[in-house]
Amino acid sequence: xxxxxxxxxxxxxxxxxxxxxxxxxxxxxxxxxxxxxxxxxxxxxxxxxxxxxxxxxxxxxxxxxxxxxxxxxxxxxxxxxxxxxxxxxxxxxxxxxxxxxxxxxxxxxxxxxxxxxxxxxxxxxxxxxxxxxxxxxxxxxxxxxxxxxxxxxxxxxxxxxxxxxxxxxxxxxxxxxxxxxxxxxxxxxxxxxxxxxxxxxxxxxxxxxxxxxxxxxxxxxxxxxxxxxxxxxxxxxxxxxxxxxxxxxxxxxxxxxxxxxxxxxxxxxxxxxxxxxxxxxxxxxxxxxxxxxxxxxxxxxxxxxxxxxxxxxxxxxxxxxxxxxxxxxxxxxxxxxxxxxxxxxxxxxxxxxxxxxxxxxxxxxxxxxxxxxxxxxxxxxxxxxxxxxxxxxxxxxxxxxxxxxxxxxxxxxxxxxxxxxxxxxxxxxxxxxxxxxxxxxxxxxxxxxxxxxxxxxxxxxxxx
Numbered sequence: 001x002x003x004x005x006x007x008x009x010x011x012x013x014x015x016x017x018x019x020x021x022x023x024x025x026x027x028x029x030x031x032x033x034x035x036x037x038x039x040x041x042x043x044x045x046x047x048x049x050x051x052x053x054x055x056x057x058x059x060x061x062x063x064x065x066x067x068x069x070x071x072x073x074x075x076x077x078x079x080x081x082x083x084x085x086x087x088x089x090x091x092x093x094x095x096x097x098x099x100x101x102x103x104x105x106x107x108x109x110x111x112x113x114x115x116x117x118x119x120x121x122x123x124x125x126x127x128x129x130x131x132x133x134x135x136x137x138x139x140x141x142x143x144x145x146x147x148x149x150x151x152x153x154x155x156x157x158x159x160x161x162x163x164x165x166x167x168x169x170x171x172x173x174x175x176x177x178x179x180x181x182x183x184x185x186x187x188x189x190x191x192x193x194x195x196x197x198x199x200x201x202x203x204x205x206x207x208x209x210x211x212x213x214x215x216x217x218x219x220x221x222x223x224x225x226x227x228x229x230x231x232x233x234x235x236x237x238x239x240x241x242x243x244x245x246x247x248x249x250x251x252x253x254x255x256x257x258x259x260x261x262x263x264x265x266x267x268x269x270x271x272x273x274x275x276x277x278x279x280x281x282x283x284x285x286x287x288x289x290x291x292x293x294x295x296x297x298x299x300x301x302x303x304x305x306x307x308x309x310x311x312x313x314x315x316x317x318x319x320x321x322x323x324x325x326x327x328x329x330x331x332x333x334x335x336x337x338x339x340x341x342x343x344x345x346x347x348x349x350x351x352x353x354x355x356x357x358x359x360x361x362x363x364x365x366x367x368x369x370x371x372x373x374x375x376x377x378x379x380x381x382x383x384x385x386x387x388x389x390x391x392x393x394x395x396x397x398x399x400x401x402x403x404x405x406x407x408x409x410x411x412x413x414x415x416x417x418x419x420x421x422x423x424x425x426x427x428x429x430x431x432x433x434x435x436x437x438x439x440x441x442x443x444x445x446x447x448x449x450x451x452x453x454x455x456x457x458x459x460x461x462x463x464x
Contacts, residue, residue: 058177058193066181067162069106069189075125077097103223108166117224121141137157140155143271147275148342152263166258166261169258178236179227180194197213199213212235275342279313283302300331301324303322315365320356327340347369349364350364382400400421404416450464
């Protein structure tokens, strides 16, 4: 009887302890109450994700796109000489050798306008387009933008053509399904699927500063093809892959459709690309950069210099400002800033939100035409060259020395003014923007090597 009483007492105490623990830790906002649990998934959580391939139908998007993606054949000719024949027999001239390159393109209108990459049709003597229905047409090159690697072609077809409509690439989400459609290795109408891996990806090229990165398989021949969403709308033009072998190894990159569309519209309306600039130089912030600069902001674009005669200067932006938004687009990297500005034209107004001394301000800035803007480094004021300079010296890019204020260079004023800089520290001086970016990453006391053409057409190199 005593043993039974003892057992009953232990059971009673155990129950009381369990009940007390429940009251203390679980019920009424206790230590382990539901309000204090870090993450609790609802019962139907897995039903809301919808990330499996089986939940997405790619067939409609693929069917719409394959008929508007074309095969582009680039034929060029070069003269191959034989030095031995020339030396021994005085043979002059050479043999014409045909070179063929291939890629892809996207029909963007029913009357035959096609967008592709500039590198697909570069130096072409003849351009041949093969439609998905095997019909072949000769194409005319309407215009190109080598900086952004976009070209516009036109074919005169005997029928209305299927075409792809543009989507707003700003609305593309990381993790969103996309299809890459093109002609890799001359295999026409190839469709691959993947997701958007990153946006505003900066690969430090001299031109494009903002790619859409995807893991959809893209190989040689896909260049100029379509990157579309699951509705079959164009979100990008496939441009390049990141690979040590030249073949797909995991990631590919596309020019955002908003940038491509703007370039195409410029070529069709103006005959060339209307490129506006904000007029600021600097870099993106992170914890390390902010600590070195002695500022509290760790995200945004830090203004290190404001370009003379630019809209930024006229609107009062100054060194030390941190740009955090352009219109309604948040800015945390240089790529995001470049992406947004590349969709605009000179004289467009952009609302710039920036932080100065801990306070937030917003001012409208009118973008300036690139050719009218100059920059200065080490007492040398630079401006972009015009068409006459390019023709005179037989060059495609460079920046001209407009003025010299460096006292050490004053004795060489007449010899230097008007010269055209081709490269800075072996980096091609494509335009004022490029040079500004190069110099923004250098200390004021750091020497630089400059290659230039003088007014007599001679190439010289100086170190300053």
